[in-house]
Amino acid sequence: MAQREIQSLDPFFRPRSVAVIGASNDPLKAGRQITYNLQAMGFLGPIYPVNPREQEILGLRCYPSIQAIPDPVELVVLIIPSAAIHATMAEIEARVRARGDIKAIICAAAGFAEMGTEEGRERQRVLVETSRRLGIRVLGPNCVGVIDTRGRIDTTFVETLLPVEHKTRAGGISFLSQSGALAVSILMWGTSRPVPLAMNKLITVGNMGDVDLLEMLEYLEHDPHTRVIGMYLEGYPRARELMTTLGRITRKKPVVVLKVGRTEQGATAAHSHTGSLAGADRIYDAAFRQHGVIRVGSLEELMDTLQAFDQLPLPQGNRVFLLTQAGGPGIYCTDILSSYSELRFASLSPAAREELARLLPPMAAVCRPEGYADITASADKHQHARSVELLLAEPTVDGLLLITVPPMFLPPLELAAELKAACQRAGQEGQQAGRAVQKPFLPVIMAGQWVHEARALLEEAGIPTFETPDRAARALANLVRYAEFQSLRRAGDIGAGV
């Protein structure tokens, strides 16, 4: 895609002004929620609600029509009955002919081609063809809109019931979805974590009447704030082109994909949903592997892996160490780690092994088996922190997992503060690309509400935490997988004289 075309997507994420056609004062209407979300996100430009029956919406002056807005409008959000599309597009056309200002439309309204009716298809044609004539890009129809935490834009009608500061936080994760509900769920789970998932952009493409998945993917490729791309995929008609693009992107940043339609039944359901073709899943799977795309098996793995890529450095190798304060959860996690052929258990140097045994309680099981230490429930916060620090500095370890189930005599918040300090000493905190000594550290502090604040303390310091041992193990395996792909590709490039 040419640079010019990519730039045509900018107004979706950093428009100078937004009009909401179909804004409302009714708390059960999406038109009110969209206006509210734009305000709540702290959008810096003017917001123009449009509704002929209202004077004011959420303290903003409301306009009877798009024509009546005196100042320039760059982005329009449409949340109108689809039957009104002809009249609305006529007004938009009149305005643009006169003022040339509107550059992008997000059509959140449904009732278009997804209906499977001729009427629906015709309405979508009117929306898209009018826009194209006017040089306006259209996202949707039948989409949930976009969120951009840095552009301070939220055109979704998602109600999270949360104070604004807990809704999301700026990070490097961009999520691109062929399902609005799935994107919304990721957002809602994200906001229910100890600290919200660190999002950059959230994009739902709906019917892809104009802007499609591939264009948005290329947009994210060039977006400097996107450190990792997540994608929910049912299928894409130009699959070869998609794969070529993915192969190019994964040289620069990781792409994590939840691709559905693995099974025949699933593929049939996907075909009903977005018209994606059945039967191609094995081809997708092989292409993902070839192009270094990380394919995940569950929603949890998707979220955890995105967070790990956003916040952790890539491992330099595949040698992992598991430090556990609790036998059962540790053994459980060992089974999961062992099931990944990509991973090896680290073999400590004799000096490190001795040092670790020295600083742990006498009953600790150190390196039985290799790459594993049960520090036992008698380990205090200092023993936790010192063993973490030792292993982060140990050259025979590429990635470190910690499992701990703090009992009542080890207050989780105090433990977290010690762990944070240990990471800081090891140069781990707020990990960014380009740090000198760093390796992924994945703590699992269990369980539930009892450790919520402790996890929040680490997460606020840029150290991701994980809900269960297996979730951390899967995220670490995906980091190793991508790191190995990158290093093999570099080796291949060198070998081919590139």
Added chain:
Amino acid sequence: MAQREIQSLDPFFRPRSVAVIGASNDPLKAGRQITYNLQAMGFLGPIYPVNPREQEILGLRCYPSIQAIPDPVELVVLIIPSAAIHATMAEIEARVRARGDIKAIICAAAGFAEMGTEEGRERQRVLVETSRRLGIRVLGPNCVGVIDTRGRIDTTFVETLLPVEHKTRAGGISFLSQSGALAVSILMWGTSRPVPLAMNKLITVGNMGDVDLLEMLEYLEHDPHTRVIGMYLEGYPRARELMTTLGRITRKKPVVVLKVGRTEQGATAAHSHTGSLAGADRIYDAAFRQHGVIRVGSLEELMDTLQAFDQLPLPQGNRVFLLTQAGGPGIYCTDILSSYSELRFASLSPAAREELARLLPPMAAVCRPEGYADITASADKHQHARSVELLLAEPTVDGLLLITVPPMFLPPLELAAELKAACQRAGQEGQQAGRAVQKPFLPVIMAGQWVHEARALLEEAGIPTFETPDRAARALANLVRYAEFQSLRRAGDIGAGV
């Protein structure tokens, strides 16, 4: 195990009185937490804290020694340094010789055989041999104790930071664990759900110095309040006996096992932890299948499956229907359901299909594919409820999954109230054994905090809810698996003329 021996375990769960040797006023000591938990659980008999340095603990009179307690003591909880075990057992012996009252000891203290030292083994010998001489049963040492929601006993030192009424609620799930930390984590996750997991008993066996896993399993076999048994298992020396017992129990009630040590590395770690033997996992796996034990792959699956068995009726067959309000999550779930060879997608009768299409929005995709309906985001609460009711009454459906991601214009609590009413009309609420028309209904209302109250409303009515589509799918598959095992076994019994 003889009836007499089983009865010898009663004092762990419904003692007339409890003494806590090593009780404390120090908020960071387990001896205070145990006393607090006993009180908070509403234990009906007297609680006697024992500590020579305190007059009163948490408003209770504190005794300088076990000897000084004037009234009968049935259960003793020991939370003392292991070095004090000789003196403590001497006092217990003196008391029992004189009064013959103590029947059971829960030794929560650590520092015994698990240390791997001769000193530790000797201390455990003193604990166990003295007790045996006196006819006292011992749980532990090095265990986290027990919880019994009906006996109102909680001898653990778990701090959940929650008000008592949210800590747990009486239900039919009993969980037996070879890992204290894992049992504690299950409890803590359980209390962090929309409504706490409905527990009957929680038992950690620690070093199994006297009472062992198998005895407790037999106790649960005969416990009328235990509807389903959950177990965390590393290994058991008399594996054949364990399997015979399991095979007998699964005729009466389901047993759900998380068995670790699947891999060589995991087995080695398990051997370090509880001395369980490596290499036998495949044998365990085959025996579990043969004996109708449901083996689960993750902590989440363990909890979800226990909840499903406790609250849902067993399906009469394997034909499942998936009703989804959201395309993406529905397709995702279809893939998971399809991956279970035990399940089939239901094929509705033409009448039911027509009726379903009639009551849903026009753009709904009904039975494309079979056993699947996408009711779309435009489905209102009545359309949700009516389609659920229709499918619960439909004889071609054995189990029903619902996925819904309520948008802001469909308030989750209102939706939940309609779903609850639909279940009541279909005779689903508070499902108990022996109901006439009933089938498992597994709703997934997404996601996070936004739907917390809605899920709580259903759960309080006895309808389990699930965090993600795949978690519900796995639980349903396990219900079907056990139901099929039961029906094959019955068929086999009849064939063999039994």
